């Protein structure tokens with residue numbers, strides 16, 4: 213859609229192929245920062261699906277639980293169900309004249325003198341350029357012989373009824389109480405078929421921040437459920453991998469580029485929906501220029517991504533796993549639980565609102581204070 217916004221004439225020359233038929237379920241907690249919705253709104257796309265509006269976040273560490281509320285009436289984000297959200301996004305693309313073909317699996321790619329041929333479950337498709345936005349198990353990535361990635365995570369989730377100990381419905385809750393884990397637990401409000409529920413899960417980096425802990429994410433989730441009085445055996449856990457972007461690894465070459473989780477997303481929290489949308493925002497104008505110039509080598513793709521909003525975001529977050537899940541963990545915990553400025557700066561960023569400089573400055577001072585406190 214961002215490609216079509218950059219050059220509307222490309223709409224009828226663009227095809228989206230997806231092996232799934234929509235609406236389809238996707239294992240995902242569905243928290244989306246409003247920066248992604250603002251990016252879509254900037255090209256006139258509104259995604260109207262059921263949602264829980266988010267206005268606050270809370271963090272539990274071994275020491276304390278703190279809840280931070282964004283002042284003002286505007287939510288910072290929303291929790292959606294991917295079943296509805298992804299179908300609505302595809303509908304919006306189709307309304308813009310893009311040919312959307314679902315239930316079509318890409319099974320092979322061949323280079324030809326004039327471009328590429330994709331072998332699919334429904335016959336061949338010729339293309340000048342291919343964007344592999346095909347998720348963590350990306351076929352396109354494997355076809356390019358790119359490594360699986362330096363930063364890899366496991367995540368597991370389940371939807372349960374609300375528990376009296378849950379924070380208010382407008383809150384994303386992060387649980388950092390398991391200090392040996394390179395990750396966190398979460399409790400996000402959600403709506404399942406019209407019913408208010410809570411999506412609970414565990415995310416852990418299994419590569420890229422030292423050794424993963426010995427307890428499996430599913431066992432940790434069972435423990436989290438038992439702590440709230442739920443019987444884990446009564447629920448079907450949904451589990452999936454995630455890939456963080458390692459900014460200096462290649463993620464494209466000659467007519468083919470990777471985007472979204474196929475390239476890599478945020479390795480600290482495993483946040484990938486906003487990133488996938490922001491990849492689109494960066495790639496659209498870049499590809500439109502490449503087509504106009506008939507320059508299909510896409511040699512500057514990595515530079516373009518690194519200089520884009522999503523690239524800057526991911527290059528910063530790519531450096532954080534060692535702070536958050538390595539030796540710096542006590543500092544990170546103290547910082548998160550003692551710095552309202554950090555939380556407010558983070559919420560402004562998540563929402564796509566200008567981050568007040570005073571909050572950033574104050575959060576930096578709080579980091580120094582947290583570092584000094586933990587070396588004492």
Ligand SMILES: Cc1cc2nc3c(=O)[nH]c(=O)nc-3n(C[C@H](O)[C@H](O)[C@H](O)COP(=O)(O)OP(=O)(O)OC[C@H]3O[C@@H](n4cnc5c(N)ncnc54)[C@H](O)[C@@H]3O)c2cc1C
Pocket residue numbers: 229230231232238239240241242243244316317318319345346347348350351367368369413450451452453454471472473474477482483484485486487488
């Ligand atoms: C348990 C869990 C919870 C999560 N919670 C959150 C959250 O709360 N917030 C957040 O921001 N992120 C979350 N994420 C991460 C988020 O789900 C992903 O990062 C995001 O979906 C990536 O988007 P994408 O478009 O790159 O890939 P995907 O959403 O995976 O889409 C890839 C598409 O490619 C299609 N495809 C794959 N192979 C082929 C093929 N060979 N041919 C044709 N089509 C193909 C698939 O059918 C799919 O529709 C979570 C992930 C997990 C595992």
